[in-house]
Amino acid sequence: MSNLIKAVRGTRDILPPDTALWQHVEKACRDIFHLYNFHEIRTPVFEDTQLFARGVGEETDIVSKEMFTWEDRPRAQSEKAQSLTLRPENTAGVVRAYIEHKMGDTGKLQKLYYIGPQFRRERPQKGRYRQFYQIGAEVLGPVAAGSESPARDAEIIAMLAHLLREVGIKEWTLHVNSVGNADDRARYNQALREALAPVKDKMCGDCQRRAETNPLRVLDCKHPEDQQYIDDLPKISAYLGDESREHFNEVKKILNHVGIQYHVNERMVRGLDYYTRTTFEFTHGGLGAQSALLGGGRYDGLSEMLGGPKAPGIGFALGLDRFVLALQAEETVAAANLNPAVFVAPLGPGMNAEAAVIARDLRKHAIAAELGDDGFRVKKSFEAAERAGAKFILFVGENEVASGQFAIKNLGSGEQVNVARAEIVNWLKS
RNA sequence: GUGGGUAUAGUUCAGUGGCAGAACGCCAGACUGUGGCUCUGGAUGUCGUGGGUUCGACCCCCACUACCCACCCCA
Structure with missing residues (x-):
C-alpha cells in the first residue's frame, strides 16, 4: 500500500458518476455562451513566465508564491534556459493570443470563452485544489467596437445570472464594486496609506505589512478586532474620477433595469493587478471558506501592459470545481441520465455472437x-x-434465435413482451 | 507557509496492552430460461510509514507522510 503511486497533493481524479455533473455544467456554459455570441479559444497550458509576471502582477500572491515554474532546457548552447510556468489563470493567455494574432485589426469586438485546468501551488482545502478547472469568458477589442462601454460590463453580469439559473444554482449573491482607473487607484492608495499610518500599529500583523505593500488588501482583513479601524477608512467611491463614477453608475443602472439583484461591496478587492473599474464576484453559502463561485472584472490596460494595442476588456472566470460543490450542496442535482437504455443478455452457451449483432444494431440506431x-x-x-x-x-437465447421473437422486459415495471427481430429498434424507440 | 482534526476490509465506521470486528457492498449456493426479497456459506486487511517503550503494541510515546477543515489567498 505504502509505495503505491497516488494522485499528487492538490490533484484528484473525477470519477463517474460525478463526471456527469461536470459535463452538465460544461454543457450549460457552452449553450449560454452560444446564446450571447461567445466563441471558444484554446490557449496553451504553459506559457512564458514573464506573461504572468507582467500581466497578473509581480507583487500578487499568485505570482510571488503560487506558480509552478521551471527552467526549460536551452535549445542551443548560445541560448539561455527559458522560464516556463503552468498557467495560474487564463486571462493573460487570452490577451497574449489576442495581441499575437492581431485580433484587434479585425476592428470587431472579440467575445471569447475558454474551459480548462489552471494551476496554483496553494495548500489544498475544500473548494481549492492545485489543479483546478475554470470556465471563463472575455470581451475585448478596440474602443470603437464598444469594448469600453458599461453595456459590456452589465451584459457579462447578466449573462452570468442567466448561466447560474441554467446550471441550476440558486443560492448565490452578487457583489459589485468599482476599483477605478489607474489614476483613481493611485490616489485612493495614497489616501489609504495616510489613513492607516496612525492606526496600523493597533492592527494585526498582516495588516501592518499590507499597509505598506498593498493597502487595498487591508480592506479584505477578517480580523474582528480590526474591523473598527477598517470601517473608518476612506471609501473607494469617494476617490473615483468622474469618468469611473459615471461608468459604474451606468453599469448599476442597466443591472437595475434588467432586474439583477446585487450588493455594492466597497471592500471587495480582487487579487490580480490588472483589474480596473468594474469588479464583481458571485458567492455561495455552501462552499465553506472558499465561498467565491466566480469572479471577474474589467482590465482596460492589460493589453498595453503586455505590449499590445489599446484593447479595453472585461471578463470573468468561474470555478468548475466549486460549481459542482454548490450543486451538490443544493441537492438539486439534475444531471442527464447517461445510463444505457437496454441491457442485451445472451442466454446460454454460444449466444455471445448473436447478442453482439443485436447490440451493434441498437447502437447504430442511437x-x-x-x-x-x-x-x-x-x-x-x-x-x-x-x-x-x-x-x-433483452434476452438473446436459443428460443429467441429459433423463433425470431425476442423477450424484452422493462426492469422498472416488470412488464415483458415478445418482439420480432426486425421490430426491436422501433419498439425500443417508441 | 501556519494551526486543528483524522488515518483499521471495497465503503462507512466500531474496538481492546494478549486470536482483527460490525454494517453495507462483493462472490457462491438454495434457485441449470425470469431479477429486486429471504436464507446459508465464503473471500478481503503489512490496523498510513518508520522508530521507541514492553514478555507482548492496531492500542502508549516520538518522528514522518497523506487526507480533511480553517488561517492565508482566490475561482
Missing part, C-alpha cells in the same frame, strides 16, 4: 446498449442490467 455475457446465469444478467442502470433487458 440506442445506448450494454452487453452481457453468455456465461452469466439469468439471475446474474438481471443483476448486471440493474447495476448498469438499464431500463430494459
Whole structure:
C-alpha cells in the first residue's frame, strides 16, 4: 500500500458518476455562451513566465508564491534556459493570443470563452485544489467596437445570472464594486496609506505589512478586532474620477433595469493587478471558506501592459470545481441520465455472437446498449442490467434465435413482451 | 507557509496492552430460461510509514507522510 503511486497533493481524479455533473455544467456554459455570441479559444497550458509576471502582477500572491515554474532546457548552447510556468489563470493567455494574432485589426469586438485546468501551488482545502478547472469568458477589442462601454460590463453580469439559473444554482449573491482607473487607484492608495499610518500599529500583523505593500488588501482583513479601524477608512467611491463614477453608475443602472439583484461591496478587492473599474464576484453559502463561485472584472490596460494595442476588456472566470460543490450542496442535482437504455443478455452457451449483432444494431440506431455475457446465469444478467442502470433487458437465447421473437422486459415495471427481430429498434424507440 | 482534526476490509465506521470486528457492498449456493426479497456459506486487511517503550503494541510515546477543515489567498 505504502509505495503505491497516488494522485499528487492538490490533484484528484473525477470519477463517474460525478463526471456527469461536470459535463452538465460544461454543457450549460457552452449553450449560454452560444446564446450571447461567445466563441471558444484554446490557449496553451504553459506559457512564458514573464506573461504572468507582467500581466497578473509581480507583487500578487499568485505570482510571488503560487506558480509552478521551471527552467526549460536551452535549445542551443548560445541560448539561455527559458522560464516556463503552468498557467495560474487564463486571462493573460487570452490577451497574449489576442495581441499575437492581431485580433484587434479585425476592428470587431472579440467575445471569447475558454474551459480548462489552471494551476496554483496553494495548500489544498475544500473548494481549492492545485489543479483546478475554470470556465471563463472575455470581451475585448478596440474602443470603437464598444469594448469600453458599461453595456459590456452589465451584459457579462447578466449573462452570468442567466448561466447560474441554467446550471441550476440558486443560492448565490452578487457583489459589485468599482476599483477605478489607474489614476483613481493611485490616489485612493495614497489616501489609504495616510489613513492607516496612525492606526496600523493597533492592527494585526498582516495588516501592518499590507499597509505598506498593498493597502487595498487591508480592506479584505477578517480580523474582528480590526474591523473598527477598517470601517473608518476612506471609501473607494469617494476617490473615483468622474469618468469611473459615471461608468459604474451606468453599469448599476442597466443591472437595475434588467432586474439583477446585487450588493455594492466597497471592500471587495480582487487579487490580480490588472483589474480596473468594474469588479464583481458571485458567492455561495455552501462552499465553506472558499465561498467565491466566480469572479471577474474589467482590465482596460492589460493589453498595453503586455505590449499590445489599446484593447479595453472585461471578463470573468468561474470555478468548475466549486460549481459542482454548490450543486451538490443544493441537492438539486439534475444531471442527464447517461445510463444505457437496454441491457442485451445472451442466454446460454454460444449466444455471445448473436447478442453482439443485436447490440451493434441498437447502437447504430442511437440506442445506448450494454452487453452481457453468455456465461452469466439469468439471475446474474438481471443483476448486471440493474447495476448498469438499464431500463430494459433483452434476452438473446436459443428460443429467441429459433423463433425470431425476442423477450424484452422493462426492469422498472416488470412488464415483458415478445418482439420480432426486425421490430426491436422501433419498439425500443417508441 | 501556519494551526486543528483524522488515518483499521471495497465503503462507512466500531474496538481492546494478549486470536482483527460490525454494517453495507462483493462472490457462491438454495434457485441449470425470469431479477429486486429471504436464507446459508465464503473471500478481503503489512490496523498510513518508520522508530521507541514492553514478555507482548492496531492500542502508549516520538518522528514522518497523506487526507480533511480553517488561517492565508482566490475561482
